[in-house]
Structure formats: structure tokens, C-alpha cells
Amino acid sequence: MTHDDRLFLVTGATGKTGSGTIDLLLRRGHRVRAMVHREDARSRSLAEAGAEVVVSDFHDLDGVAAALQGVTGAYLCYPIHPGLIEATTYFAQAATEAGVRSVVNMSQISARREAGSDAARQHWLSERLLDRTDLLTAHLRPTFFAEWLTSWWEVRDGEGYLRLPFGEGRHAPIASADQAHVIAAVLLDPEPHDRAVLTLHGPVELNHQDIARTMAGTLGFPVHYEPISVEEFASAMAERGLPAHLIQHLSNVAVDYRNGVFAGTNDNVEKIGHHAPLSVEQFVLANRPEFDTSGPYFAPAP
Numbered sequence: 001m002t003h004d005d006r007l008f009l010v011t012g013a014t015g016k017t018g019s020g021t022i023d024l025l026l027r028r029g030h031r032v033r034a035m036v037h038r039e040d041a042r043s044r045s046l047a048e049a050g051a052e053v054v055v056s057d058f059h060d061l062d063g064v065a066a067a068l069q070g071v072t073g074a075y076l077c078y079p080i081h082p083g084l085i086e087a088t089t090y091f092a093q094a095a096t097e098a099g100v101r102s103v104v105n106m107s108q109i110s111a112r113r114e115a116g117s118d119a120a121r122q123h124w125l126s127e128r129l130l131d132r133t134d135l136l137t138a139h140l141r142p143t144f145f146a147e148w149l150t151s152w153w154e155v156r157d158g159e160g161y162l163r164l165p166f167g168e169g170r171h172a173p174i175a176s177a178d179q180a181h182v183i184a185a186v187l188l189d190p191e192p193h194d195r196a197v198l199t200l201h202g203p204v205e206l207n208h209q210d211i212a213r214t215m216a217g218t219l220g221f222p223v224h225y226e227p228i229s230v231e232e233f234a235s236a237m238a239e240r241g242l243p244a245h246l247i248q249h250l251s252n253v254a255v256d257y258r259n260g261v262f263a264g265t266n267d268n269v270e271k272i273g274h275h276a277p278l279s280v281e282q283f284v285l286a287n288r289p290e291f292d293t294s295g296p297y298f299a300p301a302p
């Protein structure tokens with residue numbers, strides 16, 4: 001148990017990177033406040049693990065301000081929903097009022113001024129907004145998460161399919177749990193990362209033919225990459241009822257992906273998080289039951 005009495009706020013606490021970060025901080029004996037969107041089984045399990053749970057919406061300035069009271073460092077993680085700039089503005093103002101020292105900001109590798117995706121351009125603007133505050137600020141720019149492999153996974157006649165518009169583009173999938181090691185490390189030691197833009201990659205860069213081959217070898221049955229057009233991808237998302245903002249984002253980042261924006265590898269997870277990130281084989285083995293049936297296709301929240 002640490003004697004450190006700092007309090008860390010984790011937003012997006014029931015989501016992929018937030019929940020992993022809370023788990024790591026609590027296991028290391030740190031005080032954690034989890035900002036959840038709603039009370040449910042996920043929030044109860046955070047409370048049972050030892051987090052102080054507060055319910056707030058990013059778009060409730062007073063709620064966010066209350067969540068930030070007494071906090072030393074905060075993880076800001078807003079989903080791909082409309083309203084990122086308002087949420088970041090509220091968060092930055094409330095954190096400044098509360099005397100918070102540092103923020104770790106979840107952005108993405110496609111965050112650019114000229115991005116075609118509204119969400120990616122808003123991530124870039126949110127980074128710039130946080131840079132203008134007095135908060136010690138680090139921006140995380142991950143490539144596509146390894147969880148994509150479960151979200152877009154289809155099973156037909158006992159064989160696996162990845163029907164995606166990524167052409168011959170490449171990336172090194174990174175598991176959310178591996179990113180949590182970086183988030184926790186930067187929350188605990190923010191000074192060296194102030195104003196840093198940290199791109200996060202998994203250990204091995206692959207195209208989707210390579211990914212399908214690797215998955216087939218691990219799962220023991222055929223897996224196919226079916227390249228489709230961006231238009232077909234957008235229609236498939238619309239048929240599944242995904243929100244327009246997400247469709248606009250994913251259609252545009254698919255083009256970015258083809259153009260190499262998501263490519264590359266680096267050792268930020270090892271260097272900063274002191275942790276070896278999972279390969280695609282290791283991710284598939286660790287999540288083996290997810291590949292028995294078709295994935296959730298980013299099912300909209302209830």
C-alpha cells in the first residue's frame with residue numbers, strides 16, 4: 001500500500017481504457033475517483049474494487065466541477081460522440097478552478113487540423129485548448145485499438161471474416177489494457193510529459209491480410225480479410241443503426257488509414273508504461289471467447 005494521498009479522477013471510467021487505468025491505480029494502492037455516466041453493474045464493480053464512484057455527464061459543468069474537487073491528476077476520456085469541444089472546455093475550466101495539477105487527455109493518432117473526421121479534428125482542437133491552460137498536459141494518440149478485431153468480427157459457416165475498408169494500409173493494433181499502463185504512469189509522474197503528444201502503437205505493424213492470417217493461426221480456423229469500399233462500410237454501419245457522428249468519423253479515418261496515418265510502431269508503452277504490449281496473437285488468446293460469435297459492431301449504448 002502506498003502512503004501517497006494524491007487523488008486521481010478517471011473519466012470514461014466504465015469504458016475500455018478508463019476501467020483498465022482504475023484497476024492498475026487501485027492495485028498499486030492509489031486513491032481513485034471514477035466518474036461514471038450512469039450507475040449499473042460496471043459502476044458497482046468499480047466501487048467494489050475500491051474506487052470512489054461519482055455519477056456525472058461531461059456536459060454538466062457543475063457535475064464535472066464536483067467530480068474534480070480535491071483531485072491531483074485526471075484522465076480525460078470522451079467517447080466518439082458529438083460535443084467533445086464543449087466537454088473539454090468544461091473539463092479544463094473546472095479542473096483549473098479546482099486547482100488540479102495535471103491531465104492525461106485521450107486523443108487519437110488521426111487528430112489533425114486538416115482531418116476529414118469531425119471527431120479527429122475536434123480532438124486536435126481539444127489538445128490545443130488544453131495546451132493553453134496551466135495544467136500539466138499530455139495527449140495520447142493511439143492507433144486503432146486491438147478491440148477493433150472483436151468489434152468488426154463476423155463468423156459465417158465456422159469461418160471468421162474482417163469486412164473492412166482498409167485496403168493495404170497497416171497498423172500495429174494496441175490493446176486498451178496496455179494503454180492503461182501509460183495512462184497510469186503519466187498520471188503518477190506528469191512533469192516529464194508536459195505538452196507531450198504520445199503516439200501509442202502495439203508491438204507489430206501488420207496489414208489486414210497479415211492480421212487475418214495471424215488470427216487464423218491462433219484460432220485454428222480460416223479467417224478472411226474482405227476489403228470493401230468506404231461507401232460499403234458506411235452503408236453497413238447505417239444498416240446497423242450506428243450514429244451519424246460515428247459513421248462520419250469512421251468513414252474518414254478509413255481513408256486516413258489507407259493513407260498511412262495509423263501506421264508505425266514505437267516503444268512508448270514499454271518506455272513510459274514499463275509494460276510489454278500484447279501482440280495480435282496474445283490479444284486473440286486473451287479474448288478467445290469473443291471470437292466464437294460475430295462482434296458487437298460498436299453497438300450504440302442503450
Ligand SMILES: NC(=O)c1ccc[n+]([C@@H]2O[C@H](COP(=O)([O-])OP(=O)(O)OC[C@H]3O[C@@H](n4cnc5c(N)ncnc54)[C@H](OP(=O)(O)O)[C@@H]3O)[C@@H](O)[C@H]2O)c1
Nearest residue numbers: 012013014015016017037057058078079108142143144145
Ligand atoms: N477505439 C479505437 O480504436 C480508438 C483509437 C484511438 C483513439 N481512441 C479514442 O479513445 C476514446 C474512447 O476511449 P475508450 O474506448 O476507452 O472509451 P469507451 O470504451 O468508448 O467508453 C466511453 C466511456 O465514456 C462514458 N460516457 C459516454 N458519454 C458520456 C457522457 N456524456 N458523460 C460522461 N461519460 C460518458 C461511457 O459510459 P456509458 O457506457 O455508461 O455511456 C464509457 O464509460 C475516444 O476519445 C477515441 O477517440 C479510440
